[in-house]
Amino acid sequence: MKKYIFILLLTSFAFGQQTPASKQTKSILILGGKAHIGNGTIIENSLIYIKDGKIAGIYDGTMVKPAKHDTVINASGKEIYPGFISPNATLGLVEIDAVKASDDESEMGEMNPHIRSIVAYNAESGLVEAARPNGILIAQITPRGGRISGTSSIVQLDAWNWEDAIIKENDGIHLNWPRSYSQTGWWAEPGGIQPNKKYDEQTTEIQNFFNNAKAYAASNVTVKDIPYEAMKGLENGTKTLFIHADGEKEIIDAILFKKKNNIQKMTIVGGYYAYKNAPLLLENNVSVLLRRVHDLPILEDEDVNLPFKNAKLLSDAGVLVGLENMGDMERMQVRNLPFYAGTCVAWGMDKEKALQLITSNSAKILGIDSNYGTLESGKSATLFISEGDALDMKTNKVTTAFIDGRQISLESHQTELYERYKEKFQSGKVTE
Incomplete structure (x- = not known):
C-alpha cells in the first residue's frame, strides 16, 4: 500500500x-x-x-x-x-483562526491563574508584523477562556523570541466576571434578556477560590500548589487584577470584591457601562480598559453612538481609561487601535487626550509608565x-x-504584495 x-x-x-x-x-x-x-x-x-x-x-x-x-x-x-500600546491582546497566540494547531490562546479548566500566556507567544507572528506599520509597538499578551484565564505579560513587538520581547513578565491576572443576565437567540436574530440564575453561585465560587488562595499564602505548606502560587502579588500590588466585565451591576460587584479582598490594583476590562459607575471607579482608584470603539451598542434601544462616546464620558469624569480591542478578528484588528482613538476625537474628545488612551494612560494601567x-x-x-x-x-x-x-x-507581507503588484500595474502588463 x-x-x-x-x-x-x-x-x-x-x-x-x-x-x-x-x-x-x-x-x-x-x-x-x-x-x-x-x-x-x-x-x-x-x-x-x-x-x-x-x-x-x-x-x-x-x-x-x-x-x-x-x-x-x-x-x-x-x-x-x-x-502605541495594545492592552488585552492575543497577538502571537493565534496565527490563523481556522487552523486549530495555530491557536494557543486558552486552556481547559475554569480557574487557571497559573497559565502564563507569554510562554506561548510567537514573536515571529505575521500579525505582530502587520501591527507595527500603524505605530503599535507594545502589547499586553493576554490569555482567554475559563473563569480565571491566566496571567498576562507585556512585550515589545520586535524580538527573536518571547524572552527577548519581555518588558514586564506576569503583570496581572485576568478574571472573567459572571454576567448577571443572558441573552437568548444569536447575533442575527437576538432574543430576549433573562436573569442568570447561577450568578450568585458563580460569584461565590470566585470568592471561595480567593479565600483558599489567601489561606494558602498564609500557611507554611511544603508542597506548592501552582494555581495558588500564581495568585501571590495581588495582595501587595505587584500584580494587577484585570476583571473583564461590561454590565453596571457586574462592575459594582467587582469593585465590592476588590474592597472585600483588599486587592491593591484593579482594572475593569471591557467596561461598556462603566460610565454609569464613574464616581465609584474614581473613589476606589479603579481604571478601565474600554472595549472596542468600533462596535455596536449592546442593547437595541441604546444610543447607536454610545461606543464612540464612552471614552470621553469616562475621561471627563476623571477615570483613568485606555483602549483595548478584544472581539471578532481581534488580532487582525489590533492595527486599527489608533483609529479607535481617532473616532473618540470625532465624538468630542480632545486629540491629545485621545492619544493618551493608547499611550500614557495604557502605560499607567499596565505599570510600565516609568519607561514607556x-x-x-x-x-x-x-x-x-x-x-x-x-x-x-x-x-x-x-x-x-x-x-x-x-x-x-x-515591512510586512502586505507591503511585499503592494510592491509586487505596483510594479505589475506600472509596467502595463495587466490583462482584463
Whole structure:
C-alpha cells in the first residue's frame, strides 16, 4: 500500500517576520518634527536625542541649538509619537483562526491563574508584523477562556523570541466576571434578556477560590500548589487584577470584591457601562480598559453612538481609561487601535487626550509608565515618525519607528504584495 505525505504550506507561516533590529550603537538626532509627548502637550519644532536605547533629551528646536550626532533624521513637516500600546491582546497566540494547531490562546479548566500566556507567544507572528506599520509597538499578551484565564505579560513587538520581547513578565491576572443576565437567540436574530440564575453561585465560587488562595499564602505548606502560587502579588500590588466585565451591576460587584479582598490594583476590562459607575471607579482608584470603539451598542434601544462616546464620558469624569480591542478578528484588528482613538476625537474628545488612551494612560494601567508611554528624557526611545496624523487612517503613514532605540523594519507581507503588484500595474502588463 502506497503512502503519501502531504506538506501544507500556510501563507502566514511561509513569510517569516523581518529580522529584529540590532542594539543601538550610534547616537541619533530627530530634527524638526512635531512631537506629541503623550501627556497632553506638543512641541511643534522638536529636537529628540536618542542614545543607548533611551531618549537622552527632548527640546524645543527654536530654543536649543542641535548638537552633533552620528545619525540625523530630518522630520520637518512630520509628526512624532510615543509607541502605541495594545492592552488585552492575543497577538502571537493565534496565527490563523481556522487552523486549530495555530491557536494557543486558552486552556481547559475554569480557574487557571497559573497559565502564563507569554510562554506561548510567537514573536515571529505575521500579525505582530502587520501591527507595527500603524505605530503599535507594545502589547499586553493576554490569555482567554475559563473563569480565571491566566496571567498576562507585556512585550515589545520586535524580538527573536518571547524572552527577548519581555518588558514586564506576569503583570496581572485576568478574571472573567459572571454576567448577571443572558441573552437568548444569536447575533442575527437576538432574543430576549433573562436573569442568570447561577450568578450568585458563580460569584461565590470566585470568592471561595480567593479565600483558599489567601489561606494558602498564609500557611507554611511544603508542597506548592501552582494555581495558588500564581495568585501571590495581588495582595501587595505587584500584580494587577484585570476583571473583564461590561454590565453596571457586574462592575459594582467587582469593585465590592476588590474592597472585600483588599486587592491593591484593579482594572475593569471591557467596561461598556462603566460610565454609569464613574464616581465609584474614581473613589476606589479603579481604571478601565474600554472595549472596542468600533462596535455596536449592546442593547437595541441604546444610543447607536454610545461606543464612540464612552471614552470621553469616562475621561471627563476623571477615570483613568485606555483602549483595548478584544472581539471578532481581534488580532487582525489590533492595527486599527489608533483609529479607535481617532473616532473618540470625532465624538468630542480632545486629540491629545485621545492619544493618551493608547499611550500614557495604557502605560499607567499596565505599570510600565516609568519607561514607556510618553516622549520624555530618560525613558525608552520607543517611538515613531508619521507623515500625517497617526489617529487618522487617511493620513497616517509611518515612515520610521524605533523600539528601545533600535530602528525596526516596517515591512510586512502586505507591503511585499503592494510592491509586487505596483510594479505589475506600472509596467502595463495587466490583462482584463
